[in-house]
Amino acid sequence: MKIVIVGAGIGGLATALSLGAAGFDDVTVVERSRQLRPLGVGINLLPHAVRELTELGLADAISSIGTAPGRLSYFNRFGQPVWSEPRGLEAGYHWPQLSVHRGEFQLLLADEVRRRFGADAIRLGWRATGVEHGVATSDGVRERARFADAAGDELVLDADVVVGADGIHSALRAQAHPGEGAPPWNRLVLWRGTALAPTYLDGRTMIMAGDAEQKFVAYPLVAPGAHDGLTRVNFIAERRAPEGMAETADWNHAVDPAPIVELFADWTFDWLDVPAVIAAADEILEYPMVDREPLERWTVGRTTLLGDAAHALYPNGSNGASQAILDARSLAFHLATAADVDAALAAYEDDRRPVTTRLSGMTRQLGPERVMQLAYERAPQGFADVHDVIPETELREIADAYKVAAGFHPDLLNERSSLTPPVRA
DSSP states (O other): OEEEEEOOSHHHHHHHHHHHHTTOOEEEEEESSSSOOOOSOEEEEOHHHHHHHHHTTOHHHHHTTEEOOOEEEEEOTTSOEEEEEEOGGGGTOSSOOEEEEHHHHHHHHHHHHHHHHOTTSEEESOEEEEEEEEEEETTEEEEEEEEEOTTSOEEEEEESEEEEOOOTTOHHHHHHSTTOOSOOEEEEEEEEEEEEEEOOTTSSEEEEEEOSSEEEEEEESSOTTTBTTEEEEEEEEEEEOOTTOOTTOOOSEEOOSHHHHHHTTTOBOSSOBHHHHHHTEEEEEEEEEEOOOOOSOSOBTTEEEOTHHHHOOOSTTSOHHHHHHHHHHHHHHHHHHSSSHHHHHHHHHHHHHHHHHHHHHHHHTTGGGHHHHHHHHHOTTOOSOGGGTSOHHHHHHHHHHHHHHHTOOHHHHTTSOOSOOOOOO
């Protein structure tokens, strides 16, 4: 079976590795960028994704480029604690949660794809222009994927299955769903960066502070003690856009930290100096918070979507990359075990589309971060004890409901069956 994957991001590369582990040998990844570089900032790989990466044999390699947070804590904008819970192994999972640099993780996956399938398995510099479905060829009825390079040359690949893992601006999604337009913006602006900052709390805690209008997130990217009293942290500063900022602003570019420092000037907690962290950033990149509307179908012919191309989510819950990895594993499992390709693609979509549709709705309602918004709504000037305004049972219900919906509640994850199929001959 010949499989073409469009996009060499985390979802596309994880798909290639999942297919290889399931016994598929004829896999090609096509990427529009002319070079894969360690771009971006940090991401969290939640335990359900780490389980899949472990079963692919990658746990040690990924652990070597990141660190395992042991706790997630929420605070209001005054630095007062709202909710805190253990994470990873400390929470009873059989697998850790891992914080890694996105670019380094992507390159690690790319190296593994080349090792598994050969140096030419990833073809760079080719932009997808479309797919023809059900083309009669000498090898039977196949999908025909077309690509163009910067010089205008064309690449044509016939395949039994085409996977669109080409991100939130997916060309294959646009072909299947014309007229959808740009991803809708909710008028929140995100500023992402990394910085060396004084180690806060226990050095292994991911923190979120604020509410739906303004928020700050930080988590370590290295183990405690790596920098003698300092820790390399990833951070996200977020605020509702001011009136007059156009939706067509020039996103995804480096910005001056000074105005962002000013926005968070009062956020100096006794355990973390937020404006100082922002000011210490190596570089700050500006993004809009966007997602995509859930689709009624992902598959046309024998071409299907995966990751952000299928279900771009708001980052509330730190779950986007993890869900793409689950997509990859599910697709490979069903292609290896279903009676035929059509049945496999239908089973994959039945498995993953309802889950991600529900998650889309939950992330638009802030997901597990809803606990911070409740604290703001019920005590906008702060509180002596959060349980005076939000019962612990309500906080726990919010946290647990999101874990169940996203597939990583420890009781469910530890017991569910593996997505590793019997290896094909």
